[in-house]
Amino acid sequence: xxxxxxxxxxxxxxxxxxxxxxxxxxxxxxxxxxxxxxxxxxxxxxxxxxxxxxxxxxxxxxxxxxxxxxxxxxxxxxxxxxxxxxxxxxxxxxxxxxxxxxxxxxxxxxxxxxxxxxxxxxxxxxxxxxxxxxxxxxxxxxxxxxxxxxxxxxxxxxxxxxxxxxxxxxxxxxxxxxxxxxxxxxxxxxxxxxxxxxxxxxxxxxxxxxxxxxxxxxxxxxxxxxxxxxxxxxxxxxxxxxxxxxxxxxxxxxx
Amino acid sequence: xxxxxxxxxxxxxxxxxxxxxxxxxxxxxxxxxxxxxxxxxxxxxxxxxxxxxxxxxxxxxxxxxxxxxxxxxxxxxxxxxxxxxxxxxxxxxxxxxxxxxxxxxxxxxxxxxxxxxxxxxxxxxxxxxxxxxxxxxxxxxxxxxxxxxxxxxxxxxxxxxxxxxxxxxxxxxxxxxxxxxxxxxxxxxxxxxxxxxxxxxxxxxxxxxxxxxxxxxxxxxxxxxxxxxxxxxxxxxxxxxxxxxxxxxxxxxxxxxx
Numbered sequence: 211x212x213x214x215x216x217x218x219x220x221x222x223x224x225x226x227x228x229x230x231x232x233x234x235x236x237x238x239x240x241x242x243x244x245x246x247x248x249x250x251x252x253x254x255x256x257x258x259x260x261x262x263x264x265x266x267x268x269x270x271x272x273x274x275x276x277x278x279x280x281x282x283x284x285x286x287x288x289x290x291x292x293x294x295x296x297x298x299x300x301x302x303x304x305x306x307x308x309x310x311x312x313x314x315x316x317x318x319x320x321x322x323x324x325x326x327x328x329x330x331x332x333x334x335x336x337x338x339x340x341x342x343x344x345x346x347x348x349x350x351x352x353x354x355x356x357x358x359x360x361x362x363x364x365x366x367x368x369x370x371x372x373x374x375x376x377x378x379x380x381x382x383x384x385x386x387x388x389x390x391x392x393x394x395x396x397x398x399x400x401x402x403x404x405x406x407x408x409x410x411x412x413x414x415x416x417x418x419x420x421x422x423x424x425x426x427x428x429x430x431x432x433x434x435x436x437x438x439x440x441x442x443x444x445x446x447x448x449x450x451x452x453x454x455x456x457x458x459x460x461x462x463x464x465x
Numbered sequence: 466x467x468x469x470x471x472x473x474x475x476x477x478x479x480x481x482x483x484x485x486x487x488x489x490x491x492x493x494x495x496x497x498x499x500x501x502x503x504x505x506x507x508x509x510x511x512x513x514x515x516x517x518x519x520x521x522x523x524x525x526x527x528x529x530x531x532x533x534x535x536x537x538x539x540x541x542x543x544x545x546x547x548x549x550x551x552x553x554x555x556x557x558x559x560x561x562x563x564x565x566x567x568x569x570x571x572x573x574x575x576x577x578x579x580x581x582x583x584x585x586x587x588x589x590x591x592x593x594x595x596x597x598x599x600x601x602x603x604x605x606x607x608x609x610x611x612x613x614x615x616x617x618x619x620x621x622x623x624x625x626x627x628x629x630x631x632x633x634x635x636x637x638x639x640x641x642x643x644x645x646x647x648x649x650x651x652x653x654x655x656x657x658x659x660x661x662x663x664x665x666x667x668x669x670x671x672x673x674x675x676x677x678x679x680x681x682x683x684x685x686x687x688x689x690x691x692x693x694x695x696x697x698x699x700x701x702x703x704x705x706x707x708x709x710x711x712x713x714x715x716x717x718x719x720x721x722x723x
Contacts, residue, residue, distance in 0.1 A: 324572075333569035336529050337583045337631075338558040340551065 228424075229417040232350050237345050238447070242348050249352030253314045258465025260309055265364035268305065269371025272296055277379055284382055290390035293372040298395065299404050302365040304452050307411035309364075310357055310443045315419040318349050319440030323433040346420045353416030357408040365405075396445055399463030407455045411448050418444040482507040482639055482671035483528055488537030489695075490523060497523050498534070499695035500705040507638075510665055510672040512682045514717045515692035519598075521565070521675040524692070525641045528673065529561050542638065559587055561687055562637035562670075566629030566644040570616040576627045577612035578601070583634045602630040606660060622653035626660065633664075640664075646681055661685050668671050679703070679718055690719055 276292045322345060325331050332340040373387050395401060419440040426432040483505040495678040497520040505511045514519045527539060530546045539546040539558045565631040570579045578598045584590060590598070603609045606626035611619065619627060619685065625645060632640060645661065646654035662685040664670065676682050679689070683703055690700040691714045699706055699714040706718045 326573070328567060329565050329569040330571055332526075332531050333565060333571070335531055336558055336563040337560065337586065338555040339586055340555070396703075417489070 214292065222384075224425075225418060225421050228346075228421045229350075229413065231342070232347050232417060232420070235340075235347050236351060240343075244343060245348040245352045246355070249348050249357050253310070253356040254360070255351055256317060257310050257313045257356070257451040258363065260313055261306055261360045261364045262367045264305065264309060265302070265367030266371040268301075268364075268372055269293065269297070269368035269373075270375045271371075271374035272301075272368070274379075276435045277376070287390065289376060289380070290372070290382075290387045291394060293371060294391035294395060295400065296402050297365045297368045297372075300452070300456055302368060303361045303404055303411070304449070306361040306364040307357060307408060307415065307448045307452075308445055310353070310360060310412075311419075311448060312441050314353065314356075315415045315440045315444050318353075318416070318419035319423040319426075320433055320437035322346075322349075322420060323426030323436035326424065326426045327429050327432055332433045340362045342424075346424055349411060349420050350416030353412035353419075354409050355412070357412035357415070358405050361405055361408045396463070399459060403459045403463070405454075407459070410451060410455065413438075414447050414451060415444040480507050481505070482509075482542060483673065484538075484540040485527065486526070486533045486538040486540070488527060488539065490520070490532065490534045492494070493663050496695055498527070501696060503690065503697065505671055505673055507671050509687045510661075510667045510674065512679075512686035513673065513675045513687045513692060514677070514679065514689055516713070516717075519692045520695050521661065521692055522643050525563070525643055525673060525675055529551050529558060529563050529641055553652055557581075559635055560637055561639045561641060562629075562632030562635070564625065564628045564632045564640070564642045564645065566647055568616070568624040570624060570627055570631065574615075575612065576608065576614050576616065576619065576630075579616070579627065580612075580630045580634050583631065589633060598634065602633055603627075605631045605633065605664075607656075620653075621648050622656060625649070629657075629660065636668075638670060640670050642672060642674045642676075644675055644677070646676060646678045654670065658682070658684050677717075689718065 216285045217461055272293050273289065276287070276289050276296075280286050280289050280292070322331075325345070331345065334344060369391060372391075373384060376387055377384065422440050422443070423438040426436040428435075481504050483503070485501055485503045487502045488498055489496065500521075501524070513524060515521050523532060527534055528541070530539070530548065533548045542560060544553065544557060546554060546557060571582065574582070575608070577599050580602050581595050584595045584598060590594075599612065600609060603612050606629050608623060608626050608630060611623060611627070616624060616627065629642075642661070645657045649657065650683075658681040661672070661674070665672070665685050672685075674686065677711060681690075686703070688701065689703055689706055690697045691706070691711070692698070693713055698711055699709050703718065706714055709715055709718070
C-alpha cells in the first residue's frame with residue numbers, strides 16, 4: 211500500500227514538474243507559433259464535428275428531460291432558461307473537456323508515444339530541435355486555446371438542439387426561446403468564468419497526454435497504454451478540478 | 466591509429482572531429498560504457514563492431530548528445546558537449562547528420578518534407594532553394610521520384626536512403642550511422658554501402674558507422690574498432706585486426722553475424 215502511494219505521488223509530482231516546465235518554456239524563445247496554430251487546427255478538426263453533434267444531441271436530451279420535470283410543476287416557461295444555465299454554467303464545459311480528452315487527448319498520447327518508440331523524438335533532437343518545446347509546449351498551448359472555443363461551440367449547438375426540441379414540443383417562438391434563455395443570464399458568473407475555467411481543463415488534458423506520450427516506452431504496448439491512460443487520468447482530473455472551480459466561482463459570485 | 470581505449474599520442478586538435486575521453490555510462494546499475502576513450506580523425510570513416518548490447522548505439526547517441534555520460538568528456542570539432550547549454554548543443558548537432566537504425570523519419574509528413582525539415586528550421590533559404598536542395602539530396606540517394614510518398618509507403622532500403630538524405634540535408638561535417646544494413650537483404654544492403662562509399666569519395670565528411678556487416682563495411686571504412694563489455698578491445702585497419710589474438714575480434718572481423 212505504502213509502495214503504491216509513493217508511486218502515485220511520484221507520478222503526480224513528475225506530471226506537475228512536466229507542466230511547470232511547459233509553462234516556463236512557453237515564455238522562452240524561439241516561439242513555435244506556426245506549430246501551435248497547426249495543433250489548434252488539428253484539435254479543432256479532430257474534435258469540432260464531435261463537439262457540434264454531441265452538443266446538439268445533448269441540447270435535445272436536456273430539453274426533453276427538463277420538459278418532463280417542468281410540466282409537473284406547470285413551469286414550461288422556465289425550460290429555455292434551465293437549458294441555457296445547465297449548459298453554460300457547467301455541463302457544457304465539462305462535457306466538452308471529456309470529449310476533447312477522449313478524442314484529442316488520446317490522439318496526443320498515442321502520437322507522441324509512437325514518435326518516442328520509433329525514435330522520431332530523438333531524430334528531432336539530432337536535427338537541432340528542442341523536442342519538448344516543439345512537441346509538448348505547442349500541444350499544451352493548443353489544448354488551452356482550443357477548449358474554450360470548442361466549449362462555446364458545444365454550448366451554442368446545445369442551445370440549437372434545445373430550441374428545435376422546444377419548437378416541436380412547446381408552442382413557443384424562436385425569439386421568445388432566446389429571450390427566455392439568455393434574459394436572466396449573468397455575463398460574468400454564468401458565461402465568462404465557466405468558459406474561462408476550461409483553460410485549466412485544456413492545460414490538464416494537454417499536460418497529462420503529452421507527459422504520458424513523451425515519456426512512453428516498451429514499443430506498441432507503450433503506445434496503447436499512453437493513449438488509454440491519457441483519457442482516463444485527464445478525465446478523472448478534469449472532473450475533480452471542475453468540482454473545485456465550480457465551488458470557487460460560486461464563492462466569488464454567489465447566487 | 467586514431468581510436469583506442471587508452472591514452473593515445475597527442476594529435477592536433479584540428480584533425481580530430483570526434484573525441485570521447487574516459488566516458489562511462491550505466492543504465493539501471495549496468496555499466497554499458499566503461500572509461501571509454503576514442504578519437505576519430507577528420508574525413509575518416511570509423512566502424513564500430515561488437516556483439517549486440519555492447520554499447521555501440523549508446524556510443525553514437527553519446528556522440529550526438531542524446532545520452533549524457535555519467536562521467537567523461539565528449540568533444541565534437543574541438544567543442545565540448547555541455548548538456549546544460551542547449552544553444553551550444555543545438556549548434557553542435559547542426560554539424561552532425563544521424564541515420565537511425567529504423568531511419569526514424571517523421572511519419573506524418575512526406576519524404577520531401579522530411580528532408581526539407583532541417584532546412585526550414587535552420588536556414589533562411591527561399592522555398593525554391595529548399596525544393597532544389599531537397600531534390601538534389603533525394604537524387605543523391607536515388608529517391609528523386611519518391612519525394613511525394615509518405616514514409617509508410619517506402620520499403621526498408623528506401624527508408625534508410627530517405628533517412629540518409631535527411632541526415633545530409635544541412636551538409637554535415639560528421640555523419641553517425643546506426644546499423645545501415647540491418648533488416649535488409651544482401652542486395653539492398655550493398656546498395657546502401659555503395660551509397661556510403663560514393664558519399665565518402667565525394668565529400669570530406671567524417672563518419673562513424675555501427676554495423677555487424679564487416680564484409681559490406683570494408684568497402685568504405687578506414688578503421689575498425691571492436692567493442693566488448695563497454696570497452697574497445699581492438700582498433701585498427703581491417704588487415705591489422707585479422708591476426709588479432711582475441712577470438713571475438715577475429716570472429717567479428719571475419720564477417721560473422723553476431
